[in-house]
């Protein structure tokens with residue numbers, strides 16, 4: 180598909196110098212993110228993303244628009260497990276003002292490629308609350324399929340929430 184051949188976005192690691200732009204983006208995106216996501220909203224939490232998001236169990240990326248470098252979203256691979264599983268969870272959120280333009284679809288496509296081709300993972304899973312229609316549409320668009328429903332699966336904002344589990348394996352990645 181054409182969106183994969185020349186994406187309008189690129190991935191890079193969050194860096195300490197991004198702190199002000201990042202926190203401004205999170206502040207401006209509160210309405211977009213709630214009640215689904217609670218992104219790092221202090222310098223300390225952002226620094227944790229920088230420190231722990233570059234290898235090991237977590238890989239974090241900011242999705243940046245190529246034309247001006249604007250941060251249009253964030254995508255994390257977390258709980259990267261090797262051995263017989265070779266799997267990770269995917270989490271993401273967009274930036275207000277840049278939504279509904281296909282940037283996150285392109286960013287997630289790039290992360291999927293990185294996970295399967297560079298990290299050589301076998302399986303990715305995205306956990307999504309059943310009412311989060313925009314996230315379900317994004318996951319579907321990028322090739323995830325619904326595997327199941329897990330009641331009270333993840334604790335978000337102090338409450339255990341039901342989630343659908345969307346997944347894909349390396350062989351299902353679209354070329």
Ligand SMILES: CC(C)(COP(=O)(O)OP(=O)(O)OC[C@H]1O[C@@H](n2cnc3c(N)ncnc32)[C@H](O)[C@@H]1OP(=O)(O)O)[C@@H](O)C(=O)NCCC(=O)NCCS
Pocket residue numbers: 211212213215216270271272273274277278279280281282283284285306307308311313314316317
């Ligand atoms: C989930 C989330 C990242 C999805 O963002 P999004 O803006 O819908 O995703 P994209 O940037 O890929 O945009 C896709 C939309 O842009 C539209 N679009 C417009 N112009 C486009 C273009 N030139 N190319 C591609 N798509 C385009 C697509 O049709 C699509 O709309 P649709 O879903 O109504 O069909 C966003 O809603 C969000 O941040 N939500 C809060 C956090 C969250 O829920 N995270 C997930 C927790 S599980």
